[in-house]
Amino acid sequence: MTNFNKILTALIGVTCLISNVNAKPNMLFTLENLERQRAVLLDNLTTTKLSTYQREQNTNKLIKRLVDLERMVLRDDRIATSNSIMAKNAFENYDLTFLVHAGSESKKSPMAHWLQALKITNQSIEKSRAGAR
Amino acid sequence: MKSMIKTNKQKYKQAPSVSSPLVKSLSLAVVLTLSSQVVLANEAQFGDVSSDWKPVASDKLIKLPANIIEKRIQKDFQASAMATRMIELDVAMQDGVSMIKSIIELMPELEGEAVQNQRFELLQYKSDYLDALQESHNLHQSALEKKQTLYKSVLDKLRLQSGKMNNSETYKIQQAQIAARQRMEKVVEQVDQSLMHLGNEKSSPYTDKYSTNLGQIENLKMAISRHQANQSPQMNGVDITSEEYLRQLLINVSTEQSLLDQETLMLSYMAKLVALDAQTLEYEVSYGDGTSDELMSETNKPSAVTTLFYQE
Numbered sequence: 001m002t003n004f005n006k007i008l009t010a011l012i013g014v015t016c017l018i019s020n021v022n023a024k025p026n027m028l029f030t031l032e033n034l035e036r037q038r039a040v041l042l043d044n045l046t047t048t049k050l051s052t053y054q055r056e057q058n059t060n061k062l063i064k065r066l067v068d069l070e071r072m073v074l075r076d077d078r079i080a081t082s083n084s085i086m087a088k089n090a091f092e093n094y095d096l097t098f099l100v101h102a103g104s105e106s107k108k109s110p111m112a113h114w115l116q117a118l119k120i121t122n123q124s125i126e127k128s129r130a131g132a133r
Numbered sequence: 134m135k136s137m138i139k140t141n142k143q144k145y146k147q148a149p150s151v152s153s154p155l156v157k158s159l160s161l162a163v164v165l166t167l168s169s170q171v172v173l174a175n176e177a178q179f180g181d182v183s184s185d186w187k188p189v190a191s192d193k194l195i196k197l198p199a200n201i202i203e204k205r206i207q208k209d210f211q212a213s214a215m216a217t218r219m220i221e222l223d224v225a226m227q228d229g230v231s232m233i234k235s236i237i238e239l240m241p242e243l244e245g246e247a248v249q250n251q252r253f254e255l256l257q258y259k260s261d262y263l264d265a266l267q268e269s270h271n272l273h274q275s276a277l278e279k280k281q282t283l284y285k286s287v288l289d290k291l292r293l294q295s296g297k298m299n300n301s302e303t304y305k306i307q308q309a310q311i312a313a314r315q316r317m318e319k320v321v322e323q324v325d326q327s328l329m330h331l332g333n334e335k336s337s338p339y340t341d342k343y344s345t346n347l348g349q350i351e352n353l354k355m356a357i358s359r360h361q362a363n364q365s366p367q368m369n370g371v372d373i374t375s376e377e378y379l380r381q382l383l384i385n386v387s388t389e390q391s392l393l394d395q396e397t398l399m400l401s402y403m404a405k406l407v408a409l410d411a412q413t414l415e416y417e418v419s420y421g422d423g424t425s426d427e428l429m430s431e432t433n434k435p436s437a438v439t440t441l442f443y444q445e
Contacts, residue, residue: 091309
C-alpha cells in the first residue's frame, strides 16, 4: 500500500470516528431525562399519598439526581443544536428548569424556590377555591 | 518576447539595405508609432485569454483559515497562464535590458554610419522592452484587481456566514445555554455543600468522573490550541480574526495598485523619450544633421577660395 493510500485510509478512519461521535439520534435526551425527574420532584411535592418523612426522604434522593442531571443539561452542547422550543424554554426559564441550582442561588430549597418562581404563597393557597375549570 | 527581440536583431543585421535612408525612415516611423502607442495599450492584449486567471471564491475556500486562504489563492495564481506569461515577460525584459546596456557601452567606440545603426538598434530594443513592460504592467494590474475582487468576495461571505449564525435560533439557544451554564458554575460548590448537609456525603459517579475527565479535556484543548494547523492568523505577532486578516490583505492590494500606477507614469515617460529619440533619428536620416551642409557651404564661400585665383 502506498503512503498516499495509507494517509487516505487514516483520514477516512478519523472522519468515521468523528461521525460516530456526532451520531446521536436524540439530541434532547439529557433534557428529557431532567424534565422527567423534575416532574417526579413536583409530583412528590403535591401528592397527598406520602407522609412528611417519606416526602423528605424522597426529595433528598431526587435532589441528588437532579443536581447531576441539571449539570449534564447545562454542559450538553448538542441540546442547543437541536433548535427545539423545548430547549429554548428550558434555558430561558432557568429558575423553573434548574430548580436545585437556582434554589441554591436564592438560598431556598428547590421546592420553595419553585413556589416562589410561580408566586404561590400561603395566602394565595388559602384564598384559592376548589372547582371545575 | 525573447525570440522576438532576437529575430528583430537578426533581421536588422542580415538586411544590408537597411542602411538605405528610405528603409531606415520607414522603420523609424514604425518605431515612433509603436513608442507613442505603448502607453495606450489596447484591451485585446490586456485581456488575452491565453494569459488569463479566473479565481472563484468557492465555499471550500471560505472554510479554510484566513492565512491558508491567502496561500491557496497565491498558489492558484502561480499555476495560472497569467503568472506563466508574467515570468516569460520578466525574462524577456531582463534580456532586453542587458542588450540595451551592451549597446550603450559599445556606442562610444563606433564612428560614422555605424553609430547611426547602433542608435537605430538601441531604439528597437527600447521599444520592445517598453512593449513587454506595458504587457507585464497590465497583467499585474489585472491580477491585483482579481485578487481584490476575490478577497472582497471571501470577506462578504464570511460576514454573511457569521451574520446568519448570529441571527439563527440555534445561536440564540446556544447563548442562552452559555448564560445558564455560567450561572450554574457560580453555585456548584454551594450546591455540593448543601448535598452534604442533606446526608449525601459521597459524591455521585457523574461528579467524580466529570472532574477527572475535565482535567484531561483541558489538556487536550490546550494541545489543540497550540497545534500548528489550528493557529489563527497573525499580524506583527498578534493573533487576529479572519475578517481582520482579509481586510489587511485588501489594504496590501491597494498599496500595490498605487505603486503600479506610479510605475505606469514612469513607463509613459520612458515611452515618450523613446518616441523623441526615434523622431530625432528619423530627421537625421531624412535631412542629415545639418553640420555637414554648413561645412560644405563654408568651403564653397568665395572668400574662402579667393586665394586660389591669384598669386602673391
